[in-house]
Amino acid sequence: MEKKLIAIDLDGTTLNNNSELTQETIKTLHAVKNLGHEVAIVTGRPYRNSKQYYDQLNLGGPIANFNGALCHIPGMPEWDGKYHITLDSEFVLDLVAFNKTLPVDYLMVEGTELVYSDMEELPECPYYPKDQKPIVIDKNTKLKEQPTAVALFSDIEKQPEIKSKILDRYDNDIEIRTWGGSFPCLEVISPGIHKAKALEHLSRYYGIKQENILAFGDEDNDMEMIEYAGHGVAMKNGIDELKNIANAITPFTNDENGLAKYLQDYFQIQDVRNRA
Template sequence: MHQKLIALDLDGTTLNPDAQITLKTQRTLTELQNAGHIVSIVTGRPNRLSESIYQQLRLTSPMVNFNGALMHIPGQTWAGEYQYTINKAIVFQLFQLKERFKIQMIAAEGKTMFLADQAYANSLSFFPTTLKSDEILTQASLKQEPAAVTVFVERADQNALRAEILREFPDVSVNTWGGPASVLEIVHRGIHKTTGLAKLAAHYDIDQSDIIAFGDESNDLEMLAYAGTGVAMQNAIAPIKAIADDITPLTNAQDGVANYLRQYFKMD
């Protein structure tokens, strides 16, 4: 079988419910890399929360973070690296809107930056529950344009805040997170996972029809639609299953990605 590009969402997809890579998944992805296929992480996570997984899988491909806003090779200087950023004035505007919209936390991130206006105790583990002094977000500490701004807001205020941001800043996109948390994520307008996936395919000269992409949530929609084979997880939300070319028989708790790939590539 000729070379394929395998694009992997992390949470709810390649990672099990404990956010771990299982031995079966690791072994399967290593075998596919050794056979000459490209395995790449395409995630909404920041690079600070995905580089350990990248190292564990011994990947050498570029990684896509912040839902397409950043593509880089961890630990290397790479000519193809990019980062789409947004105007930091958005953050200052959010400070003004805190009371009106019951905003609980604002975080601004980029490849080499993490700042939050307060610690936020949550079950997501995406944000530190205590902040170091150099991680506190203020107008003075925010010196560079962020790749992504994450806003925790009361669910009742989510839609109104989203509309307000888009009205004030037409050059951004505002996405909502799946799952129990009420979160808005602000990125450069028109950026999504396919932004990175298309650049990956071009970098490796791989045809769109030779891309296999796995996902489970709304931020995977464009990626699965773009891939030659868009695969929804058994545990995916209904709109993702509806547009997918295929659905894994097993969930992310049952090694769904590894099981699917082993059958697809006839590895057993």
């Protein structure tokens, strides 16, 4: 079998409904890695709240954060495959001011290390840093690092209006992605940024053909990745739009170790379930 690149989303895919990695999933991914394939995490999360999963998996490969805006190997700052695409600071501060006219509950500006928000206290949520308070931001704030993304949190029914007004103001200078779940938001990133960008970059870096990329996801922000991969797999619990473009759908959900079971069947890994 030719060398494969396996790209795995985190939430709703690799993680169960309690945002946990199971032993079956960890051991299956290590078995795949031991067969000589590359495994990369490709997530919408910033690195600060995906680090624990990267460390727990301990695969040593790359991770792409912010839906492909940042690709790196943690602990290897000189890795020649690293890239980081940021937003213009002046644009971000203008959006912070414009946000006051929108039906947005609160806003967050994400850097690689720092988090800014228009609220001093953020709601309790697994996506926010528990041990790090945000820096309160307004249009006059001097940003200490180049921002990567801006997240605008609101009810789902308000998102089309918010997205339309932002695009009317900034046109093609940005890309807006949708996050669902318990904390729905719109994520503003640089134009042309999506998970497929990370896949294209990693496949070139490792010399792996596009047809040998397996990608797993469940949500709207996985669409380009699933479509780009030679074998795009939607989770059973994924949205219908993703299932419609996928090459396959897992027989089991993320809460049933669906990713692990699919990989066990695909690579004919026999003994992981007994050892998990």
